[in-house]
Amino acid sequence: QVQLVESGGGLVKPGGSLRLSCSASGFTFSDYYMTWVRQAPGKGLDWVSYLSTSGSTIYYAESVKGRFTISRDNAKNSLYLQMDSLRADDTAVYYCARGNNWPTFDYWGQGTLVTVSS
Amino acid sequence: QSVLTQPPSLSAAPGQKVTISCSGTGSNIANNYVSWYQQLPGTAPKLLINDNNKRPSGIPDRFSGSKSGASATLVITGLQTGDEADYYCGTWDSSLSVVLFGGGTKLTVL
Numbered sequence: 535q536v537q538l539v540e541s542g543g544g545l546v547k548p549g550g551s552l553r554l555s556c557s558a559s560g561f562t563f564s565d566y567y568m569t570w571v572r573q574a575p576g577k578g579l580d581w582v583s584y585l586s587t588s589g590s591t592i593y594y595a596e597s598v599k600g601r602f603t604i605s606r607d608n609a610k611n612s613l614y615l616q617m618d619s620l621r622a623d624d625t626a627v628y629y630c631a632r633g634n635n636w637p638t639f640d641y642w643g644q645g646t647l648v649t650v651s652s
Numbered sequence: 653q654s655v656l657t658q659p660p661s662l663s664a665a666p667g668q669k670v671t672i673s674c675s676g677t678g679s680n681i682a683n684n685y686v687s688w689y690q691q692l693p694g695t696a697p698k699l700l701i702n703d704n705n706k707r708p709s710g711i712p713d714r715f716s717g718s719k720s721g722a723s724a725t726l727v728i729t730g731l732q733t734g735d736e737a738d739y740y741c742g743t744w745d746s747s748l749s750v751v752l753f754g755g756g757t758k759l760t761v762l
Contacts, residue, residue, distance in 0.1 A: 569751070571697075578654065579689070579697065579740050581751035593749055629696055637744040637751055638687045638702040645696055 536560040536641045538630050543646030550620050550650070556613040556630030556643055564608035567633035570615050572626035573645075580626070583615065584633070598624075620650045655680065656741055656754035663760040664731050672726040672757045674741030680752055684744040686724040688717055691738045691756075700739075701726060728759075736761045 542554040556568070570582040583604040584593040592604055603616040613630050627647050631639035657675040664670045674686065688701040699708055701717035704724065716727045724741055741754040 571753075578738075578756040579691075579742070579753040581742075581753060584751065593751075595750055596748075631697075635685070635702060637685065637742065638699065639689075639697075639742075640699045640702070640708060642696040642698070 538643035540630050540643045540646040543648045545649045546620055547652050548650055551618045554615040554628055558611045563611040568613045569631050569633055571631055572628045574626040622650050625650050654755040656752050658754035658757045661758045663762055665762050666731050668731050669729045672739050674724040674754045676722050678722055679747035680743050680745040681724055682722040683746055686719055687742045688726045689740045731761050733761050
């Protein structure tokens with residue numbers, strides 16, 4: 535069955551960096567576009583970034599452009615999110631999700647919590 | 653404030669029907685597919701409806717979606733207590749080149 539498992543979250547100081555990983559299994563990872571979506575505590579869903587199957591097409595939300603970098607390693611069935619210059623308002627649970635029939639996200643991981651605080 | 657507008661909360665009794673609206677514009681809902689997601693408390697979102705009105709395998713036919721112009725609607729019939737959750741619409745905005753989610757609707761089944 536399809537499984538997405540995020541890791542790499544934690545507590546980081548403002549201005550710091552963190553790299554999230556999403557390990558995929560149960561499907562041919564290289565056949566699907568992937569995305570990151572976050573959810574601040576008590577708030578709604580907030581889309582972060584999209585990456586095409588080959589990695590050639592990337593989109594970012596305006597709020598993270600220039601600070602976050604999405605990437606994938608199809609050989610390792612893994613999706614990544616490099617987060618730099620972190621701010622307090624980046625505090626959220628970060629979900630990776632599989633894309634299917636744009637713009638649909640049909641499977642989601644359980645999320646990893648990122649807390650940006652001094 | 654979300655570009656896609658949903659009612660913040662709705663409530664209905666078990667067995668009743670509820671309609672959740674999602675209002676957008678010509679650059680998003682009117683010209684792109686809409687998806688709906690259900691998020692039960694403490695869990696990850698789950699896809700309910702894709703391509704405006706298609707149910708993924710395993711989603712009961714009590715859930716249905718539709719779209720007209722720049723608005724989309726999720727209808728849940730035969731409400732059950734287990735349907736208490738937050739519901740989000742989502743789509744692509746062709747002008748902004750971003751994925752948009754509605755602000756979410758908290759459904760209470762009394």
